[in-house]
Amino acid sequence: METTAGRGSLAWLLVIWALTRTALLLCVLKVIVFPGPDVTSDVSVIYQGWYDVLRTGTFPLNDVTWQYPPAAALAILSPGLLPFLEYPTAFFVLACVADLITLAMLLYGGRGPGRARRGAWVWVAGVPLLGPTVYARYDVMVTAVAVAGLLAAGRHPRVAGALAGFGALVKVWPALLLLAVRRRGTWVSAGVTGVGVAVLFAVLMPGAFAFLGFQRDRGTEVESLGSLVFHVARHHGWEGEVLLNYGSVEFLGPYVNWVSTGALFLTGAALGWLVLWRVVANRFEAHTVADAAFVGVLMFTTTSRVISPQYMVWLVGVGAVCLCFRGSRMGGPVGLVLGACLVTVLEFPLWFAHVVASDVLGVSLLVLRNGLLVGATVVGARVLWCTTVPGRGREVPLVPGPARAAETRVSS
Numbered sequence: 194m195e196t197t198a199g200r201g202s203l204a205w206l207l208v209i210w211a212l213t214r215t216a217l218l219l220c221v222l223k224v225i226v227f228p229g230p231d232v233t234s235d236v237s238v239i240y241q242g243w244y245d246v247l248r249t250g251t252f253p254l255n256d257v258t259w260q261y262p263p264a265a266a267l268a269i270l271s272p273g274l275l276p277f278l279e280y281p282t283a284f285f286v287l288a289c290v291a292d293l294i295t296l297a298m299l300l301y302g303g304r305g306p307g308r309a310r311r312g313a314w315v316w317v318a319g320v321p322l323l324g325p326t327v328y329a330r331y332d333v334m335v336t337a338v339a340v341a342g343l344l345a346a347g348r349h350p351r352v353a354g355a356l357a358g359f360g361a362l363v364k365v366w367p368a369l370l371l372l373a374v375r376r377r378g379t380w381v382s383a384g385v386t387g388v389g390v391a392v393l394f395a396v397l398m399p400g401a402f403a404f405l406g407f408q409r410d411r412g413t414e415v416e417s418l419g420s421l422v423f424h425v426a427r428h429h430g431w432e433g434e435v436l437l438n439y440g441s442v443e444f445l446g447p448y449v450n451w452v453s454t455g456a457l458f459l460t461g462a463a464l465g466w467l468v469l470w471r472v473v474a475n476r477f478e479a480h481t482v483a484d485a486a487f488v489g490v491l492m493f494t495t496t497s498r499v500i501s502p503q504y505m506v507w508l509v510g511v512g513a514v515c516l517c518f519r520g521s522r523m524g525g526p527v528g529l530v531l532g533a534c535l536v537t538v539l540e541f542p543l544w545f546a547h548v549v550a551s552d553v554l555g556v557s558l559l560v561l562r563n564g565l566l567v568g569a570t571v572v573g574a575r576v577l578w579c580t581t582v583p584g585r586g587r588e589v590p591l592v593p594g595p596a597r598a599a600e601t602r603v604s605s
Contacts, residue, residue, distance in 0.1 A: 202310065203300075206317055210296060213321035214289055220325035221285045229542030232329045237281045239440070240331075243269050244280060252400035258440030263394035263401040264362035268331040288328040291337045292320060295510060298337075302344040302517045307479065312517035315527060319509035322534035323502060326542065330503035335364045336510035339486075342370050343514040346379070346482045354382030362390045366490055366507060372467060373485035375477060412443040412453055414499040415548055416540065418563045419452040420444060424551040435549055441499060442549060456498045463492035466574070474581040480518035481581060487511045487523055488573040491530075495566045502541045505534050508569075522576045529569035536562040 219225045221233050239258060246253045247266050253259040272283035299313040320327055327333055342356030353370070360367025361383075371383055394401040413419050415435060423433060423444045433446020443449075467489055490511050494504050512527035540548050540558040547555035 206310070206313060210293075210317045213317070214292060217321060217325055217328050218285060218289060221328045222282065227325050227542065229545055232324075232326045232542050233281060233285075236284050236329050240269055240284065241280045244272070247398075248273075251398055252403060254400040254403055260404050260440065262362045262365060262404065263398070264359065264390055265331070265364060266394070266398070268334050268363065271334070284331075285328050288331070288333050291334045292328075295333070295337045295340050298340055298344055299513055299517060302514065307519050308517055309519045311524075312513040312515070315513040315516055315531070316509060319513070319531050319534055320506065322531065322538060323505055323509075324538040324542065326502045326538075327506050330501075332364070332503040332506050335360060335367065336506050338363065339367045339370060339507070340510050340514055342367065343483045343486060343511065344517070346370075346374065347479060350374070350376045350379040351382040354379035354384075355386040358383035358386030358388075359390060361387055362394075366493065369489035369493065370482070370486045372471065372489045373474075373477060373482045412438060412445060412498065413449050413456070414441045414443050414501070416502075416559060416562075417456065417498055417500045418495060418567070419456045419498065421556070421559060421563065422452055423449070424556045424559065427551045435551075441501065453498050456496055459496035460493060463496055467492065470578060470582070476581045476583055478520055478580075480515060480521040483511065483514040483518065484521055484523055484573075484577055484580070487515050487526070488570070488577045491526070491566070491570045491573050495563070495570045500563070500566070502537050505530070505537050509534065522580060523573060526569040526573035526576065529565045529572065533562050533565035533569065536565065 216225070220227045221236075223233070243253050243256070243259065243266075246256075247270055252263070252266065271287050272278070272280050275283035275286060278286065296313060296316055299316050300310065302308065303310040303312050320333070338356055338360040342353045342360060345353040345356065354374070357367050357370040357379075360370070368383075371380065374380065391401070413423070415424075423431060423446075427433070431446065431448075433444055433449065435442060436445050437443075438445060444452075467485075470485075487508070490507055494500060494508065497504075508530045512523060512530055515521045515523040516527060536558055540555065540562060544554060544558065548559060549555070
């Protein structure tokens with residue numbers, strides 16, 4: 194039975210959620226004008242345009258900005274569930290509903306022995322730090338699916354697998370939820386669900402996998418880690434330019450392909466590290482599935498050619514699940530992610546013009562935000578290694594130091 198202090202803490206959490214989410218809704222509904230570019234145009238122009246095409250039973254085959262797996266169509270079509278509202282308003286309302294559902298899951302997941310309410314607080318605090326962008330993209334909906342999958346991993350492994358498989362067909366990255374999963378049933382469930390959903394879309398809607406070609410041709414986006422090369426190079430005679438390309442603001446010009454290839458190499462190196470960790474890890478605890486997923490998403494986000502502001506909500510959601518477990522030591526990396534969220538809203542949308550101009554303020558914000566992400570990635574990788582590969586911490590430069598004493602081992 195909850196203590197009076199516990200009930201008071203819950204009441205404050207809910208009040209803060211209600212106040213901050215009301216503010217977010219007022220911003221996206223333009224009752225409050227948030228400084229910087231209009232973040233809602235993706236919904237009112239791009240998403241609504243896709244909605245009109247998807248309703249005809251086909252994917253946007255001639256639109257290079259459609260770069261998402263086929264099940265993303267469900268998120269774009271979801272405002273049709275609220276026909277009494279205009280498309281943008283319905284989308285914002287559903288994004289808020291997904292936010293609330295995620296909070297409810299984290300509160301439920303934080304109950305019981307060995308659990309904590311820290312995860313719910315991370316979600317309540319982290320989402321508004323990103324500003325109105327979080328409600329003007331469908332990533333909060335995908336994150337809700339991922340959070341559900343991670344919380345189900347312990348007691349309902351097949352459900353967790355199905356959610357991971359479905360999530361991967363919505364936005365790819367939820368496949369990383371399976372990194373530390375050892376139960377065969379979870380993998381089978383993920384495979385069957387993923388293949389089933391993919392086949393269903395391929396049969397029913399032409400162009401289900403056209404997004405693969407569009408993704409392949411992307412360049413280096415101005416907020417990515419690799420973009421810092423060109424932000425500095427612009428002050429030393431680099432003859433490139435910044436243009437809207439493939440749905441994002443990217444650098445185009447000499448050597449951009451080299452940096453983009455370097456980003457792909459870093460992503461491949463991250464995958465190699467994760468495979469090595471999975472092979473040598475021999476201590477799996479209740480929180481290991483969430484911890485590994487968090488580190489995996491951190492690695493793939495930080496090394497990506499594109500670090501859009503909405504990507505940060507993935508990290509907030511997965512990090513929140515980690516902190517639902519008292520045994521997780523991901524508090525430091527999660528704190529760095531929250532700091533990166535605060536800087537993210539400053540670089541987009543607040544001072545995005547400075548980022549595009551590559552001036553001192555814009556470059557400084559990117560160095561700080563991306564530096565926090567790199568720090569979170571390195572620290573998270575070290576923690577994951579040291580807590581799952583006892584006695585071997587010195588073998589990998591990223592993760593030096595001894596592992597902590599063994600805790601109760603549970604199957605995940």
